[in-house]
Amino acid sequence: MEYAVQLKQITKRFPGVIANDCVDLSVKKGEIHALLGENGAGKSTLMSILFGLYQADAGEIWINEKKVQIKNPGDANRLGIGMVHQHFMLIHNFTVLENIILGVETVSKGFLKMDAARERVQALSKQYGLNVDIEAYVEDISVGMQQRVEILKMLYKDNDILIFDEPTAVLTPQEIQDLMKILKKLAAEGKSIILITHKLNEIKEAADRCSVLRRGRYIGTVDVAEASREELSEMMVGHKIELHLEKNEAHPAGCALEVKDLVVKSRFSNKNLLDHVSFQAREGEITCIAGIEGNGQSELAYAIAGLLPVSGGQIILDGEDVTDKSVRYRNLKGLAHIPEDRQRYGLVLPFNLGENMVLKQYFMPDFQKHGFLRHSEIQKYTEQKIEEFDIRAGRGTQTTAGSMSGGNQQKAIIAREIGLDRKVLIAVQPTRGIDVGAAEYIHKQLLAQRDAGKAVLLISLELDEVMDISDRILVMYEGEIVGDLQPEKITVQELGLYMAGSKRGNTR
Amino acid sequence: MKIRGFFEKESTLSVLGSVCAVISGLLISFIILLFSDSSNALAGFGSILLGGFNGGLKGIGNVIFQAIPIIMTGLAVALAFRTGVFNIGTAGQFIMGAFTAVFIGVKWTFLPAGIHWIAALLGGFIAGAVWAFVPAVLHAHFQVNAVVSAIMMNYVGMYTANYLITNTVYNAAKNQSKAVAATAVAPKAGMNVLFPGSSLNAGIIVVILVVIILQVLISKTVFGYEIKACGMNRQASLYAGISAKKRLVQSFMFSGGLAGLGGALAYLAGDGKCISVVDVLAGDGFTGIAVALLGLNSPVGALLAGLLISYLEVGGFYTQVYKYPVEIIDITIAVIVYFGAFAVLVKGMIRKLLQRKGGKE
Structure with missing residues (x-):
């Protein structure tokens, strides 16, 4: 069997961590090879080494059975390696065609020769069924099409080894289906594909083989057809985990949070980021706001928390109109908030864990006296939370928040917000970028909060999460709520249609 | 291990x-x-390294004496840095503090001996804080870059001080401020016994008190917690419900006050020290930036860095013996x-x- 890529005993150290520890990876020609691992397992580092963004401290790279040196992305390109990054590298006010030829322009006497390029791009687009409008400006096309433009870029450069870094994170279910088809077609045409992901469904659907990394180490490679989801997840996490949550029935009670006709205007255009949004979140229920990234969910959370000024409408928290109240007032009135961006909003990274744990309570009599912080009380409280929520922190309460792993940072925030014991808990993307084990734990915590009679407002982009733990799904599309659905009565495909804006229901 | x-x-x-x-x-x-x-290089270098010790205790006393204003401006810059703001306006705050202190020192002779000096110091502190108010508010409420507005306030401060001196407490013969009343001059507080012959006075006690207060304020109090949170992560502090704008203005004014206090301490030292009416920004203000940087923005660090820089300055003075420019x-x-x-x-x-x-x- 011929191998397109062989990485042998790759080791890469960063200050304080070994990102890759003697990792092997062999990708056959024409296969789709999944690279599975939790966040921080070293997948991205390994691929960055293959793509020439980093240099390995030790180990060898073999491409097409030849030992090579890859010092920069240019070298990788010459060897036929292309990569689609999680965040696309496109120029928004260029057309698709201009983006594709960027860097490899066909030129004659200093003038661009677009015609030959156009023909070739069109032929490639047709050959692989990419269906891209090559004259459109990138800013006008959908995220799914932007991704296909990235694929075209690689094909145009005659890349044979294609790396996809978490390609489905930004796509709707329908777009994911399309992408999977495209991947299979590419593989059938002889391209070798490396698919970085932590989503088991996608691996089962598209990949031929799967290599697993855990904490920088190579765990093994399996044939996807012969491995179950449970086996794969166990390899990834290192212990057995429940993929489906046990969930008992919800017992919704009174309304804890009501949003009426909420409007948030964009600062840059006439578009409303939130367009007359109205809903209620009830106690003892997980209300989920689903939608594709950038349809107003983030703004909704910030508006409710008081971090974004609203242009119209009302926010009623526990029976009181708090639309014009301060953040502090809302927090004390009954709002806990797990923010979307844990490093920008959720934590003061240079602070230690203890200082972060009391970020919303340091001014309460429990933690201060006459303006002086009661450090010993803060420490005691934090130790209790570390224990209760199993937060792993090297130096206990004194650990700098910035030095903790993403999962533990998130656990710390969740511990803090749940510890506030407020009526309403807003959780925005609580499991984003977090490994399966920690995600499972966080889901259990959210359910426990629901069962304790809290109103949980979950804002999520992850379909599995939405379907698994919510009691009620509100779909947002372009700043509006376009669907009010019951998770038991709807399929993922149907939900996807709502999210893509091609279907809308009665929302009142 | x-x-x-x-x-x-x-x-x-x-x-x-x-x-x-x-x-x-x-x-x-x-x-x-x-x-x-090259022929005198070793000797010159030696005087930089050891010149601070020239004259024994007297020399050391003078090193400490010269360090007082730059430690204060250093503390001012360090405090502002903690809130994430670069207070480059210490020169203006310093000179306004100095003028106010001198004005009180010259005019308010109705105050009794023990109080007069302290009142003048307080006046200097307040003037510095007021001078920092403008860039602070512009920065916190109107997103005006504090560096730009603070630099402009430096020049406004310099010319304002010159104008006010020439119209109120002017000694035309020497083109400088009048000497302050004896009651407003810093007491020696035993420093003349510890460091005989030096100019050192109770100012250093004020400096040490401020260092202790700042250290406690930053690490132990709710206020310190809040300004640190604002400085390290503005978004997170808003999320926590801290009124970041208020804290920014307060800490910036506090910082300005410290620079003003530095100015007051510098010109209430007696020994004929008066404010010259010249169109030059107060150098002590800018040296404060160096002190804060070298002291890693910690109060104790600023104290040590201020002493070190003062020590080198005194030593550098003696390189003139070997015909090197100062x-x-x-x-x-x-x-x-x-x-x-x-x-x-x-x-x-x-x-x-x-x-x-x-x-x-």
Whole structure:
């Protein structure tokens, strides 16, 4: 069997961590090879080494059975390696065609020769069924099409080894289906594909083989057809985990949070980021706001928390109109908030864990006296939370928040917000970028909060999460709520249609 | 293993960075001495290193005395840095504090002896805080870059002080402010016994008190917690419900007040020290930036850095004996600050070294 890529005993150290520890990876020609691992397992580092963004401290790279040196992305390109990054590298006010030829322009006497390029791009687009409008400006096309433009870029450069870094994170279910088809077609045409992901469904659907990394180490490679989801997840996490949550029935009670006709205007255009949004979140229920990234969910959370000024409408928290109240007032009135961006909003990274744990309570009599912080009380409280929520922190309460792993940072925030014991808990993307084990734990915590009679407002982009733990799904599309659905009565495909804006229901 | 643990600590690395900066600065000043006049270079360098000790206790007392204003402006810059603001307006705050203190010192002779000096100091503090109010509000509420507005306030402060001096407490013969009343001059508080013959006075006690207050304020109080949160992560502080704008204005004004207090301490020292009416920004204000950088923005660090810079300045003064221009020491201090910015690089290098060793073990 011929191998397109062989990485042998790759080791890469960063200050304080070994990102890759003697990792092997062999990708056959024409296969789709999944690279599975939790966040921080070293997948991205390994691929960055293959793509020439980093240099390995030790180990060898073999491409097409030849030992090579890859010092920069240019070298990788010459060897036929292309990569689609999680965040696309496109120029928004260029057309698709201009983006594709960027860097490899066909030129004659200093003038661009677009015609030959156009023909070739069109032929490639047709050959692989990419269906891209090559004259459109990138800013006008959908995220799914932007991704296909990235694929075209690689094909145009005659890349044979294609790396996809978490390609489905930004796509709707329908777009994911399309992408999977495209991947299979590419593989059938002889391209070798490396698919970085932590989503088991996608691996089962598209990949031929799967290599697993855990904490920088190579765990093994399996044939996807012969491995179950449970086996794969166990390899990834290192212990057995429940993929489906046990969930008992919800017992919704009174309304804890009501949003009426909420409007948030964009600062840059006439578009409303939130367009007359109205809903209620009830106690003892997980209300989920689903939608594709950038349809107003983030703004909704910030508006409710008081971090974004609203242009119209009302926010009623526990029976009181708090639309014009301060953040502090809302927090004390009954709002806990797990923010979307844990490093920008959720934590003061240079602070230690203890200082972060009391970020919303340091001014309460429990933690201060006459303006002086009661450090010993803060420490005691934090130790209790570390224990209760199993937060792993090297130096206990004194650990700098910035030095903790993403999962533990998130656990710390969740511990803090749940510890506030407020009526309403807003959780925005609580499991984003977090490994399966920690995600499972966080889901259990959210359910426990629901069962304790809290109103949980979950804002999520992850379909599995939405379907698994919510009691009620509100779909947002372009700043509006376009669907009010019951998770038991709807399929993922149907939900996807709502999210893509091609279907809308009665929302009142 | 213990030693490695010590070196891997963030604080140790930071201090090492500062020490490396000082050594590099001194080395480069030696090289400059060599270039300008190699025959006296060793002797000149010796006087930079040891000149501060010339005259024994008197010399040391004078080093400390000269350090007082720059420690204060250093503390001002360091405090503002903690809230994430660069207070480059210390020169203006310093001179306004100095004028106000001198004005009270000259005019408010109705105050009794013990109170007069303290009232003048307080006046200096308030004037500095008021001078910082403008850039603080512009920065917090209207997103005006504090660096730009603070620099402009420096010039406004300089000319305002000159104008006010010439119209209120002017000594036309010497083109400077009048000497303050004896009751407003800093008491010696035993410093003349400890350091006989030096100009040192109770000002240093005020400085040490301020250092202690700031240290406690930053590490122990709710206010310190809030300003640190604002400085380290503005978004998170808003999320926590802290009124970041209010805290920014308050801490910026506090910072300005410290610079103003520095000005007051500098010109209530007696010994004929008066404000000259010249169109030059107060150098002590800018030296404060160097002091804060070298002192890693900590109050105790600023105290030590201020003493060090003052020590070098005194030593540099004596290089004139060997016909070197006194500016040589300004270059040295500039290089030290410059290398202070390289401290991060030094930290990284030490870390890498430790790692390589760690890998072999």
